Amino acid sequence: MKTVLTYGTFDLLHKGHVKILERAASMGDRLIVGLSTDEFNINQKGKRAYTNFEDRKYMLEAIKYVDLVIPENNWNQKIHDIQKYDVDIFVIGNDWAGKFDNLKEYVDVIYLERTDGISTTQIKHDLSE
Numbered sequence: 001m002k003t004v005l006t007y008g009t010f011d012l013l014h015k016g017h018v019k020i021l022e023r024a025a026s027m028g029d030r031l032i033v034g035l036s037t038d039e040f041n042i043n044q045k046g047k048r049a050y051t052n053f054e055d056r057k058y059m060l061e062a063i064k065y066v067d068l069v070i071p072e073n074n075w076n077q078k079i080h081d082i083q084k085y086d087v088d089i090f091v092i093g094n095d096w097a098g099k100f101d102n103l104k105e106y107v108d109v110i111y112l113e114r115t116d117g118i119s120t121t122q123i124k125h126d127l128s129e
């Protein structure tokens with residue numbers, strides 16, 4: 001059983017989110033998503049999601065590529081999660097390239113190309129005009 005792990009806020013779910021989940025899931029037998037809680041977003045990530053944690057979790061769990069959603073409460077839980085869920089591969093978008101290389105002693109770390117032309121920030125901007 002090869003387990004893949006990724007993290008994110010996944011606010012205003014869009015194609016870029018689904019495509020990285022699809023690609024991550026294709027690398028193993030199960031995909032676990034660490035979903036940023038509302039408190040983590042506001043207090044440590046400096047952003048406020050439009051959709052609350054429960055609703056973002058509900059939508060992620062509806063995606064066929066996602067096997068389990070766990071809360072992401074802080075920046076420092078990744079190694080614990082890797083050990084707890086016996087993770088083999090850590091995947092995240094290349095906007096984070098190099099930032100999680102410390103995990104390489106535990107798992108394969110893969111930074112995937114972001115999907116061009118879409119982002120939650122862009123959606124919010126376009127809708128505000």
Ligand code: C2G
Pocket residue numbers: 007008009010011016017020036072075091092093094095096113114115116117118119120
């Ligand atoms: N993503 C993507 N293409 C886009 C937009 C996002 O591939 N056009 C990817 C991001 O690179 C990330 C995932 O989708 O891997 C979720 O994006 P965010 O919700 O913005 O996640 P982020 O705020 O980067 O949180 O501890 C890690 C953090 O929780 C990551």
